[in-house]
Amino acid sequence: MATVQETVHPSAVKTAPPAIEVSHLTKAFYDSEGDRVTVAVSDVGFSVARGEFVCIVGPSGCGKTTVLRILADLEQKLSGTVKLHSATPPAMVFQEASVLPWLTVAENIAFPLSLKGVSRAEQEARVRDLLALTGLTEFAKARPHQLSGGMKQRVSVARALVDDREILLMDEPFGALDEQTRLVLQQELLRIWETTGKTVVFITHSVDEALTLADRVLVMSPRPGTLVANLTVPFERPRDVVEMRRDKRFWDMTYEVWRLLASPARD
Numbered sequence: 001m002a003t004v005q006e007t008v009h010p011s012a013v014k015t016a017p018p019a020i021e022v023s024h025l026t027k028a029f030y031d032s033e034g035d036r037v038t039v040a041v042s043d044v045g046f047s048v049a050r051g052e053f054v055c056i057v058g059p060s061g062c063g064k065t066t067v068l069r070i071l072a073d074l075e076q077k078l079s080g081t082v083k084l085h086s087a088t089p090p091a092m093v094f095q096e097a098s099v100l101p102w103l104t105v106a107e108n109i110a111f112p113l114s115l116k117g118v119s120r121a122e123q124e125a126r127v128r129d130l131l132a133l134t135g136l137t138e139f140a141k142a143r144p145h146q147l148s149g150g151m152k153q154r155v156s157v158a159r160a161l162v163d164d165r166e167i168l169l170m171d172e173p174f175g176a177l178d179e180q181t182r183l184v185l186q187q188e189l190l191r192i193w194e195t196t197g198k199t200v201v202f203i204t205h206s207v208d209e210a211l212t213l214a215d216r217v218l219v220m221s222p223r224p225g226t227l228v229a230n231l232t233v234p235f236e237r238p239r240d241v242v243e244m245r246r247d248k249r250f251w252d253m254t255y256e257v258w259r260l261l262a263s264p265a266r267d
């Protein structure tokens with residue numbers, strides 16, 4: 001396995017028990033004849049503490065989504081072990097907002113609860129809380145076509161939180177948004193995370209976004225993706241997504257991650 005660089009800084013979550021443990025994870029995709037076509041990830045290992053916010057960065061095609069889909073049990077691994085210590089299955093937020101166009105914002109958020117047969121009164125109370133948490137109260141009755149891209153993604157985040165799963169898996173949720181909306185949603189996500197204490201694994205192409213959000217950043221190599229660094233992000237919480245850019249350490253770490261990402265491609 002590639003050497004994993006580690007910088008150690010004090011962090012409260014370090015002492016928390018693990019919510020996710022991945023060890024020697026390898027995944028290959030096969031063609032219809034069963035011949036191996038692509039080794040997507042190779043010998044990946046990491047753990048995530050309960051309540052920790054971990055970002056995974058890496059070049060396009062290195063297997064970030066594959067790792068997340070295996071954590072979500074949407075994809076089978078080839079070998080290795082994946083353990084989620086959680087009473088509930090993880091919730092997932094995708095790059096494209098997954099809203100149902102014929103439902104209102106409130107109905108979209110309530111959807112997982114309606115599938116579980118939760119009482120209408122309980123659904124309404126929970127949706128009210130989530131609308132407030134994600135700044136959508138005024139738009140409860142709006143339909144998705146009346147919303148901006150950022151608002152639709154807020155609906156997706158609210159829906160992922162509505163049935164209170166312990167682990168939140170986010171696959172480039174802000175990747176399709178403009179820079180300014182992205183910054184606003186990053187600040188909101190941090191506030192929501194600080195309020196709810198979820199364990200979050202967040203995939204991004206953006207080094208900047210990873211350092212803004214994460215307790216730790218896992219850096220992957222080009223495909224077949226493996227972990228090349230595990231960096232603890234030293235910034236205090238709560239964070240201000242604009243102010244933290246005045247900190248020289250932010251730019252030093254940006255340089256460090258970019259240097260790792262700029263290592264030569266492996267295939």
Ligand SMILES: Nc1ncnc2c1ncn2[C@@H]1O[C@H](COP(=O)(O)OP(=O)(O)OP(=O)(O)O)[C@@H](O)[C@H]1O
Pocket residue numbers: 029030038039040058059060061062063064065066067205223
């Ligand atoms: N269902 C599939 N069948 C065959 N190959 C696949 C499948 N899903 C992913 N792959 C391949 O596995 C590799 C890793 O893909 P993955 O989507 O995990 O990468 P990624 O790091 O998330 O990429 P990006 O950052 O561009 O979204 C890629 O080479 C991709 O073509």
